[in-house]
Amino acid sequence: MSSLDLFRFSAGALRGHRLRTGLCLLGVAIGVTAVILLTSLGEGARLFVTGEFSQLGTNLIIIAPGKTETSGAAPIFGGVPHDLTVEDVEAIKRYVHTAKAVAPLAYGQAQARHGQTTREVNVAGTTPEFREIREVAVRLGSYLPEGKAHQAQRVCVIGIKIQEELFPGTNPLGETLRIGEDRFRIIGVMAPRGTSLGMNLDEVVHVPVRAAQRMFNQAGLFRAFVSVRNHDEIEATKQAVIDLLRKRHGGVEDVTAITQDAVLTTFGNIMTTLTAALGGIAAISLCVAGIGIMNVMLVTVSERTSEIGLLKALGASRRQILACFLIEAAIISSMGGALGLGLGYLFNRAIIAIYPTFPVQPPQWAVAGAVAVSVLVGVAFGALPARRAARLDPVAALAKR
Amino acid sequence: MIELRGLTRTFYVGGRPVHALRELDLGVPDGDYISIMGPSGSGKSTLLNLLGCLDRPTAGSYLLDGDEVGQLDENELTQVRRHKIGFVFQSFHLVPRLTAAGNVELPMTFAGVERAQRRERVARTLQSVGLGERVGHRPEQLSGGEQQRVAIARAIAMDPAILLADEPTGNLDSRSGQEVIDLLEGMNAEGLTVIMVTHNPEIAERARHRIRLADGRLVEEEFA
Numbered sequence: 227m228s229s230l231d232l233f234r235f236s237a238g239a240l241r242g243h244r245l246r247t248g249l250c251l252l253g254v255a256i257g258v259t260a261v262i263l264l265t266s267l268g269e270g271a272r273l274f275v276t277g278e279f280s281q282l283g284t285n286l287i288i289i290a291p292g293k294t295e296t297s298g299a300a301p302i303f304g305g306v307p308h309d310l311t312v313e314d315v316e317a318i319k320r321y322v323h324t325a326k327a328v329a330p331l332a333y334g335q336a337q338a339r340h341g342q343t344t345r346e347v348n349v350a351g352t353t354p355e356f357r358e359i360r361e362v363a364v365r366l367g368s369y370l371p372e373g374k375a376h377q378a379q380r381v382c383v384i385g386i387k388i389q390e391e392l393f394p395g396t397n398p399l400g401e402t403l404r405i406g407e408d409r410f411r412i413i414g415v416m417a418p419r420g421t422s423l424g425m426n427l428d429e430v431v432h433v434p435v436r437a438a439q440r441m442f443n444q445a446g447l448f449r450a451f452v453s454v455r456n457h458d459e460i461e462a463t464k465q466a467v468i469d470l471l472r473k474r475h476g477g478v479e480d481v482t483a484i485t486q487d488a489v490l491t492t493f494g495n496i497m498t499t500l501t502a503a504l505g506g507i508a509a510i511s512l513c514v515a516g517i518g519i520m521n522v523m524l525v526t527v528s529e530r531t532s533e534i535g536l537l538k539a540l541g542a543s544r545r546q547i548l549a550c551f552l553i554e555a556a557i558i559s560s561m562g563g564a565l566g567l568g569l570g571y572l573f574n575r576a577i578i579a580i581y582p583t584f585p586v587q588p589p590q591w592a593v594a595g596a597v598a599v600s601v602l603v604g605v606a607f608g609a610l611p612a613r614r615a616a617r618l619d620p621v622a623a624l625a626k627r
Numbered sequence: 628m629i630e631l632r633g634l635t636r637t638f639y640v641g642g643r644p645v646h647a648l649r650e651l652d653l654g655v656p657d658g659d660y661i662s663i664m665g666p667s668g669s670g671k672s673t674l675l676n677l678l679g680c681l682d683r684p685t686a687g688s689y690l691l692d693g694d695e696v697g698q699l700d701e702n703e704l705t706q707v708r709r710h711k712i713g714f715v716f717q718s719f720h721l722v723p724r725l726t727a728a729g730n731v732e733l734p735m736t737f738a739g740v741e742r743a744q745r746r747e748r749v750a751r752t753l754q755s756v757g758l759g760e761r762v763g764h765r766p767e768q769l770s771g772g773e774q775q776r777v778a779i780a781r782a783i784a785m786d787p788a789i790l791l792a793d794e795p796t797g798n799l800d801s802r803s804g805q806e807v808i809d810l811l812e813g814m815n816a817e818g819l820t821v822i823m824v825t826h827n828p829e830i831a832e833r834a835r836h837r838i839r840l841a842d843g844r845l846v847e848e849e850f851a
Contacts, residue, residue: 538708541785544705546737620681621681
């Protein structure tokens with residue numbers, strides 16, 4: 227008996243019970259839809275979070291003063307970590323050749339005032355190279371001035387929000403902005419950037435690094451940023467920076483270097499696990515659908531007992547009868563899988579239409595897995611009823627009406 | 628060619644033996660026309676099921692064309708049912724979702740006959756039972772006599788040597804019954820062995836070879 231004939235026979239039997247077949251198929255479809263939908267939400271969340279992080283740039287090394295790991299020897303030799311200084315940053319620029327751009331960051335909050343208007347602002351003290359590292363776009367005027375001589379100069383580049391609130395409707399270039407106790411001349415306005423990791427980049431004022439240090443009375447830096455040309459160079463560069471700073475800090479490794487890779491990988495792993503868990507929960511509904519198939523196939527076998535007896539009398543082998551019923555179950559589950567796939571994509575389109583910024587997209591492993599599992603479910607749960615059919619005693623089966 | 632020697636079939640119902648057939652001896656030469664009579668429970672259906680290889684004897688020997696049926700495995704029995712034996716039932720046993728053609732095609736499909744050849748044989752066989760015009764009708768659209776003729780067409784589709792008929796006229800009016808008997812006798816005349824269980828003495832009388840069962844035993848055998 228050819229497989230096409232088997233398929234035709236099984237499909238013909240299913241056609242006789244459209245409603246039952248349809249409902250059973252719907253059960254599988256809902257299971258597959260659930261898997262696709264939940265995993266794509268999970269995957270969307272992962273893409274969203276890692277996307278936020280990778281805005282920082284994947285070729286970036288962030289250096290923070292202090293060592294988070296416990297060091298056994300350090301307390302004996304003083305234990306207080308050295309400050310990370312502007313000189314350290316300059317040394318990195320000079321000696322670490324794979325570093326493409328290096329920028330310091332001194333950071334604090336202060337009151338900014340113009341005329342009668344006052345507001346709290348975040349002050350970032352840095353150098354012009356910061357512009358390249360964080361891809362700062364200037365909308366009006368210019369960014370911080372180049373050269374060591376200007377590192378203490380009282381000029382500032384303001385975020386768009388600050389311009390809108392302190393200088394509504396006027397050109398702020400050349401105006402004076404009072405930040406804390408100092409007066410800064412505004413030389414530029416940054417283009418809007420929005421929020422990144424909960425920080426509003428439009429409410430920041432950039433000033434030269436030494437001016438910020440003086441304002442906050444800080445000797446050390448909050449962070450230093452090092453970017454590399456090529457992603458392959460990131461590990462070597464990170465090591466070179468750590469070695470250099472150890473040498474400069476009297477042999478003590480007292481800085482922490484973080485790469486975006488590490489952060490991204492960690493978050494990516496967490497979110498992938500979460501997605502898998504969601505997929506697993508959804509897979510339970512596939513299992514329930516499988517039990518539905520088993521139930522319907524058992525009913526079918528008992529309804530068609532006399533037909534099975536007849537087929538045996540006509541010369542159908544056990545294997546052929548087994549195959550007929552397995553194929554019926556597989557048709558239900560694979561059609562359900564296909565329908566679920568369609569529904570899943572439809573729902574995804576709907577979510578994208580409602581939340582365009584949220585990148586919902588089912589991971590390929592989930593799609594392939596859901597479809598494979600749905601077909602497998604049909605065969606697995608169809609096996610018992612099919613076996614029962616194949617093993618029926620033909621005499622007893624024929625006698626049943 | 629069928630030879631039964633001491634054929635016995637015992638069922639166990641609730642642990643107690645029920646002797647459906649006891650030590651039956653019977654010879655059926657090729658091309659025979661044999662009727663089996665007897666009251667209900669006398670073992671007629673059991674005998675037919677054994678002859679049709681749907682069941683196996685508890686004891687005794689059933690030689691079919693020289694093969695000992697009791698020693699054949701499941702696959703070999705399937706092959707015997709497929710190629711040597713055709714069944715006709717009192718209640719027709721047509722598959723309701725299939726057309727007349729679909730029902731006749733069924734045994735050939737399971738035997739793996741090519742599609743084109745199946746089509747050709749379906750048409751020819753339905754023609755031979757006088758239903759050439761009814762090919763596309765479902766069982767519910769056919770009369771009882773027509774349904775039984777579809778069943779006969781299905782039984783002979785694989786060109787078997789033996790046709791087993793279990794009260795083929797039992798559910799039919801006398802005119803349709805007569806048509807069915809005429810059909811079977813015509814096929815017998817062409818060489819088909821016909822073994823028929825019947826309650827109707829008039830029909831039984833027409834057979835060349837008649838046996839009567841009672842309580843699982845062969846109590847009467849006569850030849851015309």
